[in-house]
Amino acid sequence: MRTRAAVLCAAAAVVAGSVTAPPASATTRAPVQVSPVTWKKCGTTDYPTLQCGSVKVPLDHRNPRGKQISLALSRVPHTASASQGPLLVNPGGPGGSGLTLAGFVASALPKKVAAQYDIIGFDPRGVGKSSPAIDCVPGYFRPVRPDPVPATPALEQANLKRVQSFAAACGRKYASLLPYLDTISAAQDLDSVRQALGARQISYFGYSYGTYLGAVYAKLHPDRVRRLVLDSIVDPTGVWYEDNLSQDYAFNDRQRALMAWIAKYDSTYKLGTDPQKIEAAWYAMRAALAKKPAGGKVGAAELEDTFIPGGYYNGYWPYLAEAFSAYVNGRKTSALVEAYRNFAAVDAAGDNGYSVYAAVQCRDASWPRDWTQWRKDNWAAYEKAPFMVWNNAWYNATCAYWPTKTLKPLNIANGKLPPVLLFQATDDAATPYQGGLTVHRLLAGSSLVVEQGGGNHGVTLSGNTCLDTYLAGYLTDGKVPHGDGVADAVCQKTPDPKPLTTKAASTSSRGSTLHGLLGFRG
Template sequence: MDCATVTVPMNYRKPADGKLSIAISRRKAKDPAKRQGVLLLNPGGPGGDGLLMPSYLEPEAIATSYDLIGFDPRGVGRSTQLLCEVGYWEPPRTRPTDDQFAPITAAAREREAACQRAGGGLRPFVNTANAARDMDVIREALGEKKINYLGFSYGTYLGAVYGSLFPGKLNRSVLDSSMHPDWLYYEQSKQQSVAAKQSVDAWVKWVAERDKTYHLGSSAAQVNAALDEMGTRLAAQPIPWPDNPDFPRIDRNTFDQLLGFWAAPRPNWALLAELVVKIKESIGGTLPADAGKAMAALGKALIPETFNDTFPTVTCEADWPADLNVYYEQMRLFRERYPYGRGANAAEPTECTFRSFTPPERLADLKRKGYPTGLVIQAEFDPATQYDGGPAMAAKLNDNLISISDEGSHGIYGRNACATEKINSYLIGGVLPGSRTTCAGAPRPDVPAGGVAAQSGRSLEQRAVELIKIHKLDRTF
């Protein structure tokens, strides 16, 4: 790749106040004769570094026709960094008790103070609108009249803001795994636990249809009762997990996270069911070594997104509830209704509850007026940006929507052949797939309902590694 740095104002309203550097990268189109311009890429976050994205997407068809442009947004990676002092994090709890609300709140308040001490001068200007303005500086530096855009997760909101601020500078646009335009950002966080519960409910029904294989119950109610009983027993007597320093034991909290995060990808379902059976058999003892290794392998692939210190700043560009009772009521609700994955952790106070700076501008009014119809891509059981965000963003921008049915992935391009083909046809040929299109998700495991699954002979660890490789479960944005 070619790499460079562009210089941008810290504050676009007062350029003399200081400048920031933005690191950019370029992988030129493989076929210069077919080149159609530049395609800017963003991985999401907020806080994801995108400098290496042109290399990640080099095998895809778009690399033939576009110069792929990556960049680290302001505050991130090799661009001018926004740093926070290390603050205290309470361990994430899926079902916190009322007594635990106060320390969770105190930790969020302390983290905000730690961020303010280290990055106070820069923080007000690390936001989505300024990142979009930086993108337009990149466009100008490259000598392009217009850009094309492919953004994932939070990158969908960034792309929508760019199109709203610079409609005459945007050509084709693909928003993959979209944020909801009206869920900035507290509701977006909570919906991750809603999505996790939806995937667990679907998995529970699938397991109930295979009671002769897994013996967890022949109805959804029976399987849920078995899971609740296991959770109660794990809360009282966690299972030691040898050789895992991050999770030395499996308690109810870890069990909730396991179910919520690992039920999302459908190809994972059979292995997840077998691991749950192993955990059930191990209560009162120790997790078998092979089951522990399988869980560790999947855990590295399916842990939720992590962010640098830009995340707790950009997400504060929107107002969060100021009344702590709002959070406490939601945490009580979520620990009962949506305890899987992040559970009530998704509804708790954050740094933004105690925001110590005033955003210099209001959120951008999202609209598509002046640039071509784009695509929004959304998986039915997206674990990070819940499905409703896709139709809402498509309606907001009057874009075409591609839905991936029975799919629990986050970040579809390059992973789903049907959707990837339609995206390529649009980006390369300008062909829209239709206002509403559906592609099938990755297949569920071939375990017959009402029968006993054939044993493959491969260990749980081997199968976990195989799932990661075949279904690209380790690719997160």
């Protein structure tokens, strides 16, 4: 979850109101046989035991014998003599590919724990190697984009035309597919995967948006959940418009945390010791790049794109600080361009991930269809938290013009599950802390493990031994901690990184790898 005045053509006309589709599990249907998965070797240097396969699922789960689509799967098979069954893993998004995540999770868990599971990755419907995969406007994020802050009517119109054109293109290219790209449909796909694996129950481990997908699956099929781990938790009561506004304030706080970190290392970055003055220098850099993009690629929008990942993972801070310092102190642009390539340019060539992100979020829930509401809400947020408000607004504004009707989100409250394990950092920007508290309350019998003071997104399997011990214990025997406070257990955050010029330059390799797999959407 990301955490992006021409009139649309008739093909993408605004549709007001909302319609609720009944969950497929609530409809009467005859059993449909799902073919077992045929696995083939597809190992890589990093994950040599990885296998790949696919499964056919209904496009419309209310019509299980109708048109079929294909989901790409990956697997690291269990090696222990006794198996605990499949553990499905998801990196979030919506729109994130999970094929490589299976290899990462298998390698990052303790060997004795990983050996007990068939660890299953998957590309959700519409994503990556699943078929069909969607790509509404290839190169949609190619630089240089208009300044996100609509300080003039011309800038507002330029950004509005972009998002309206994107929505219209999706409507033209994928009119028959868009009504079936939503979280409920993706959750029903998981049950088809369960059947194809020949399992009576599945375990599930999801990050970010993957926590919402897992909670929806658990609501639809509570009896088919064996173990459920949710890390960096979406607030299901705010999907998706309110959740995105909440992100704006949290990311602004994380950007200021970066400024304070830079101030601690003035001897390295030479940007001063006052975080407020350093922040002012950052906005001055932004204003200069809006007029003259660095290397012809990094304008105001791209600068924000480059620094937003620092809100997800502080391991990127030293690289961002070096690029910032080089520009301010020597007007050198090469480091900024390199940082943009490394952290922000993932969508510049193709937009499959973003296309699915938009399709799912726009379909999942109601959005304001009146642009004046967006303008009012985002200017109000900008006054208090300017860092990424308008960048985030335009990232999501396609939903104001999306060419499908909307669904009503499920109430994920659940009292029918086995013990569930939740992980949440207190200063997470992409999925703010309140989401963890809310889901802890809604899932009866769940246990919440908090990383106190942590601001990274996706906190397990990234170097915090305390958190990982709770995860490994739960996956081994299903036991969860129980406490008397808001949280059932509290772990201290991992230390912030050091500048690259010190002996402690390298960040956790596991953390860096994980956050590369999670991407920067949510």
